Amino acid sequence: MDVAFTHASVILPDGILEQSAVLVRNGVISWVGPTSELPENPAETVDLGGFYLSPGFIDLHVHGGGGNDATDVDLDGLKTICRTHEASGTTSLCLALVPTPRHQTARALQNIQQLAIHGTGGARLLGSYLEGPFVNPSRVNAYQERWTLEPDLDVLKELTIAAGGWLRIVVFAPELPGTEPMIRWLAGKMGLIAAIGHTSATCEQTESAIRSGCKLATHLFNAMKPFHHRDPNATGAVLASDVISAEVIMDGIHLHPTAAKIAFKSLGPDHFILITDATAVVGSTDGRGKIGGTPITYVDGAARFSNGQMAGGALTMIDAVRRMIDTLDVPYHTAVRCATLVPARVMGIEDRLGSIEVGKHADLLILDKSDLRVLYSYIGGNRIFRSPY
Numbered sequence: 001m002d003v004a005f006t007h008a009s010v011i012l013p014d015g016i017l018e019q020s021a022v023l024v025r026n027g028v029i030s031w032v033g034p035t036s037e038l039p040e041n042p043a044e045t046v047d048l049g050g051f052y053l054s055p056g057f058i059d060l061h062v063h064g065g066g067g068n069d070a071t072d073v074d075l076d077g078l079k080t081i082c083r084t085h086e087a088s089g090t091t092s093l094c095l096a097l098v099p100t101p102r103h104q105t106a107r108a109l110q111n112i113q114q115l116a117i118h119g120t121g122g123a124r125l126l127g128s129y130l131e132g133p134f135v136n137p138s139r140v141n142a143y144q145e146r147w148t149l150e151p152d153l154d155v156l157k158e159l160t161i162a163a164g165g166w167l168r169i170v171v172f173a174p175e176l177p178g179t180e181p182m183i184r185w186l187a188g189k190m191g192l193i194a195a196i197g198h199t200s201a202t203c204e205q206t207e208s209a210i211r212s213g214c215k216l217a218t219h220l221f222n223a224m225k226p227f228h229h230r231d232p233n234a235t236g237a238v239l240a241s242d243v244i245s246a247e248v249i250m251d252g253i254h255l256h257p258t259a260a261k262i263a264f265k266s267l268g269p270d271h272f273i274l275i276t277d278a279t280a281v282v283g284s285t286d287g288r289g290k291i292g293g294t295p296i297t298y299v300d301g302a303a304r305f306s307n308g309q310m311a312g313g314a315l316t317m318i319d320a321v322r323r324m325i326d327t328l329d330v331p332y333h334t335a336v337r338c339a340t341l342v343p344a345r346v347m348g349i350e351d352r353l354g355s356i357e358v359g360k361h362a363d364l365l366i367l368d369k370s371d372l373r374v375l376y377s378y379i380g381g382n383r384i385f386r387s388p389y
């Protein structure tokens with residue numbers, strides 16, 4: 001169906017077009033320009049009355065939502081995770097798996113594959129994200145440590161087969177012996193991304209991993225050795241690199257605002273990626289859930305284990321965008337870019353997703369200008385979410 005969004009403040013990657021319109025034909029953006037110059041009258045017109053029209057958010061790193069964790073739920077549970085995040089503007093996502101017993105990881109990968117093939121009925125499921133097992137056991141929490149593995153290409157191949165072509169991101173700790181050939185193997189595959197994370201790597205080991213093809217750093221600063229001026233470690237190597245992109249959890253808890261500022265100044269608006277690292281507690285009615293089988297609870301803005309240790313994110317993409325605007329004092333379009341076009345580029349899907357541009361899928365959000373509330377979400381021009389408020 002054809003639809004025109006008119007009188008919108010259209011958020012583009014480099015600025016905002018006021019009083020503008022976006023025409024959608026067969027789910028694809030076919031025209032963008034001033035409302036007064038709209039070339040035709042489509043079947044449906046949505047007058048935004050000045051509200052923002054934003055590209056839908058792409059969250060590369062989601063563990064759970066609505067009480068469900070991607071490691072141990074069936075297709076309905078996975079679908080609930082995707083639906084939970086639609087309400088906060090996510091229109092595409094990868095489902096991340098913490099280390100669990102290998103057969104359980106393989107089953108979760110198969111489930112994600114099934115849902116990706118059949119569709120969630122809403123947000124686009126881009127595939128799976130293996131946050132382990134090839135990570136440094138000393139850089140994961142005690143509950144997941146026992147399921148980490150030494151790098152082993154055969155195991156990676158086995159998991160890739162289980163994922164049935166829907167594996168997208170694999171995290172490595174570059175200091176572990178045998179990592180390099182795995183990164184090279186992965187970097188040579190289309191649509192697969194080698195990431196650096198949960199690591200005690202030195203600066204040099206990290207630089208070498210980037211040269212071998214690592215394109216992404218998993219939640220920069222968190223679960224990696226911190227920067228020191230005589231020993232910059234993985235954190236320093238990522239900040240200094242011109243080629244790698246880094247995920248950032250902008251919840252005000254995982255990162256001090258100044259650390260986030262340093263990250264943005266170093267990485268710039270082409271390599272700074274907003275993620276949620278959201279766990280089951282997001283959208284859970286009682287603030288409880290699990291990650292990798294271990295119970296977690298929502299406490300003061302983050303998910304925590306019973307011992308108080310942080311277990312992952314409890315924010316949503318719209319929270320991350322708001323906080324980036326407030327904390328880093330960047331324009332709206334810059335924060336939105338870091339939640340849309342930048343992750344789309346890392347994933348190699350920027351030809352069809354990640355910005356409001358002719359030829360791309362009409363994955364769109366209508367946002368209230370006063371508080372950036374998500375009022376409506378659209379996937380391919382079809383409305384999938386309407387705010388109840």
Ligand SMILES: [Zn+2]
Pocket residue numbers: 061063096131277312
């Ligand atoms: Zn994670």
